[in-house]
Amino acid sequence: MSATAQKSGFVAIVGLPNTGKSTLFNAVMGQKLAIVSPKPQTTRYRLTGVLTTDEGQMALVDLPGLFKPKSHFQEKMIGRSLEALEGADVVWYVRDLDDEPLSDVEFSFGRRSEVLRDLQREKKLIIVINKVDTLAREKLLPYIDALQQSLLPHEEAPIPPIVPLSARRPSDKGTLRLLQETWALLPDGPLVYPKETRTDRNTEFFASEFVREQVFRLIRKEIPYGIGVTIDHVEAAKKRKREKQRFWATICVSKETHKGILIGDGGKMLKQIGTKARQNLMGLLRTRCELFLHVAVKPEWHRHDELATPGERRG
Ligand SMILES: Nc1nc2c(ncn2[C@@H]2O[C@H](COP(=O)(O)OP(=O)(O)OP(=O)(O)O)[C@@H](O)[C@H]2O)c(=O)[nH]1
Numbered sequence: 509m510s511a512t513a514q515k516s517g518f519v520a521i522v523g524l525p526n527t528g529k530s531t532l533f534n535a536v537m538g539q540k541l542a543i544v545s546p547k548p549q550t551t552r553y554r555l556t557g558v559l560t561t562d563e564g565q566m567a568l569v570d571l572p573g574l575f576k577p578k579s580h581f582q583e584k585m586i587g588r589s590l591e592a593l594e595g596a597d598v599v600w601y602v603r604d605l606d607d608e609p610l611s612d613v614e615f616s617f618g619r620r621s622e623v624l625r626d627l628q629r630e631k632k633l634i635i636v637i638n639k640v641d642t643l644a645r646e647k648l649l650p651y652i653d654a655l656q657q658s659l660l661p662h663e664e665a666p667i668p669p670i671v672p673l674s675a676r677r678p679s680d681k682g683t684l685r686l687l688q689e690t691w692a693l694l695p696d697g698p699l700v701y702p703k704e705t706r707t708d709r710n711t712e713f714f715a716s717e718f719v720r721e722q723v724f725r726l727i728r729k730e731i732p733y734g735i736g737v738t739i740d741h742v743e744a745a746k747k748r749k750r751e752k753q754r755f756w757a758t759i760c761v762s763k764e765t766h767k768g769i770l771i772g773d774g775g776k777m778l779k780q781i782g783t784k785a786r787q788n789l790m791g792l793l794r795t796r797c798e799l800f801l802h803v804a805v806k807p808e809w810h811r812h813d814e815l816a817t818p819g820e821r822r823g
Pocket residue numbers: 524525526527528529530531532543544545546547548549550551552571572573574638639640641642673674675676677
């Protein structure tokens with residue numbers, strides 16, 4: 509009796525901003541690792557989640573949404589997505605229903621239809637239609653039909669799987685099918701990460717991201733786009749035999765007026781940001797946490813590489 513070969517490879521999650529890529533990533537990982545908000549361009553950094561099962565190992569990469577960048581900072585964000593796209597064995601192209609099936613979008617590196625067709629030729633593509641919980645059932649089939657028209661005919665390349673799902677629904681059947689389709693496309697190979705590895709990022713990364721997430725969720729308009737979060741110091745403490753992690757973080761803003769809004773009346777807003785971020789951090793680390801937040805005006809924060817790619821494990 510021969511043992512079944514193990515699958516192993518990288519899965520890049522790409523699509524327009526706000527289509528639910530990070531929500532899907534968390535659903536598949538079964539825990540909150542990636543940050544999510546109703547605003548587009550929430551994800552700025554690459555985040556790998558490692559899923560090891562009897563089938564093998566899938567390294568899922570959550571990425572910034574694709575669009576045409578207007579600044580150097582955005583160019584860097586999109587650059588991370590492109591790099592991951594090139595190195596991926598399978599690509600989940602996530603769209604939501606607001607995104608017209610036949611409309612085309614210009615990325616910095618070509619038109620969407622061309623990008624998808626290249627991936628289709630390489631047999632790497634799975635198209636995910638997310639947020640189907642918001643759609644009347646009878647509208648889904650015409651939507652899929654229209655979507656297929658924009659792909660290459662099967663004489664030229666195999667039609668890729670098109671998987672409708674709701675990343676927000678627990679145990680969604682579509683999400684389970686997406687995993688099956690993905691294992692089928694992944695190559696055979698040895699495990700890349702140790703079995704118990706869940707992510708390539710360290711604790712500081714999640715602390716800084718969970719703070720940034722709350723700024724995206726709680727603060728209006730353009731302010732979240734101009735902030736960065738640094739973790740300045742971390743300390744492990746023990747109180748009456750109970751472990752505790754303490755984090756000191758700075759929210760860097762570009763304007764003095766933004767500082768006031770982040771702090772809020774009597775410090776109310778900053779407290780709210782800190783409380784929610786701390787709860788999420790405790791959920792992830794499964795230990796008690798304290799989070800000390802500070803706001804500083806540092807208009808040049810995004811020029812520092814350290815800030816632009818926080819918490820990546822090296823080697
Ligand atoms: N109704 C519904 N909303 C969803 C679903 N999945 C995600 N959302 C919502 O869509 C919004 C964007 O979700 P994200 O996961 O942050 O989207 P993203 O594609 O990672 O966005 P960027 O990182 O900005 O590119 C959030 O408000 C989510 O709660 C879904 O299946 N159904």
